[in-house]
Amino acid sequence: MEWVLASQSPRRRELLSRVGVKFRIQVAHTDEVSLETAPEEIAKDLSRQKALAVREMEPDACIIAADTIVVLDGEVLNKPVDRDENRVFISRLAGRTHQVMTGVTISTPEVTHSDVEITQVKFRSLTEREIEWYVQSGEGLDKAGGYGIQELGALLVEGVEGDYFNVVGLPLVRLLMVSRQVGQDLLGAHV
Numbered sequence: 001m002e003w004v005l006a007s008q009s010p011r012r013r014e015l016l017s018r019v020g021v022k023f024r025i026q027v028a029h030t031d032e033v034s035l036e037t038a039p040e041e042i043a044k045d046l047s048r049q050k051a052l053a054v055r056e057m058e059p060d061a062c063i064i065a066a067d068t069i070v071v072l073d074g075e076v077l078n079k080p081v082d083r084d085e086n087r088v089f090i091s092r093l094a095g096r097t098h099q100v101m102t103g104v105t106i107s108t109p110e111v112t113h114s115d116v117e118i119t120q121v122k123f124r125s126l127t128e129r130e131i132e133w134y135v136q137s138g139e140g141l142d143k144a145g146g147y148g149i150q151e152l153g154a155l156l157v158e159g160v161e162g163d164y165f166n167v168v169g170l171p172l173v174r175l176l177m178v179s180r181q182v183g184q185d186l187l188g189a190h191v
């Protein structure tokens with residue numbers, strides 16, 4: 001079966017290609033609104049919506065979708081709307097541990113399965129100057145929680161407990177497990 005990644009995120013494309021999976025990209029618009037209340041359910045629900053939105057265009061494919069959220073004290077920090085909000089997010093995250101949750105969904109023509117991976121990320125304490133330096137880089141603007149661990153944001157993070165790739169946006173091992181649950185082992189997707 002053909003694999004389709006329902007994502008416009010260059011980070012997800014890169015991670016999936018890096019483990020040798022051959023896939024096409026197909027994106028459909030979703031408004032990223034969930035009626036769920038528990039953060040892990042929100043992440044799963046949004047990834048499912050993204051996958052199912054592509055189903056009409058790809059009736060025969062095996063569709064992969066993901067959604068990453070950042071959770072601090074049970075509160076979801078989405079993508080910051082501007083630099084001011086990004087500054088607020090980074091100040092709140094500084095010196096504390098938060099959760100990065102990525103919901104993943106794989107949908108085949110027969111079955112759709114979703115799961116979520118949770119990683120603990122600890123930010124070091126940051127000075128005003130450091131926060132300003134990061135916010136003015138603009139790097140955090142298109143990212144959940146307002147930072148990216150894979151670039152400049154690496155300098156904000158003291159430690160990670162769990163799957164690093166989950167923080168970047170695609171929990172590869174969790175995805176492999178879900179692929180087996182839907183009967184389409186990702187390890188066979190190299191050709």
Ligand SMILES: Cc1cn([C@H]2C[C@H](O)[C@@H](COP(=O)(O)OP(=O)(O)OP(=O)(O)O)O2)c(=O)[nH]c1=O
Nearest residue numbers: 007008009067068143144147148149167168169
């Ligand atoms: C916390 C964190 C998030 N992110 C990114 C991953 C996701 O791309 C983004 C969260 O937004 P998402 O809505 O999960 O994804 P997206 O809109 O970028 O792409 P698509 O819906 O088409 O798949 O934040 C990082 O790149 N690094 C990080 O450290």
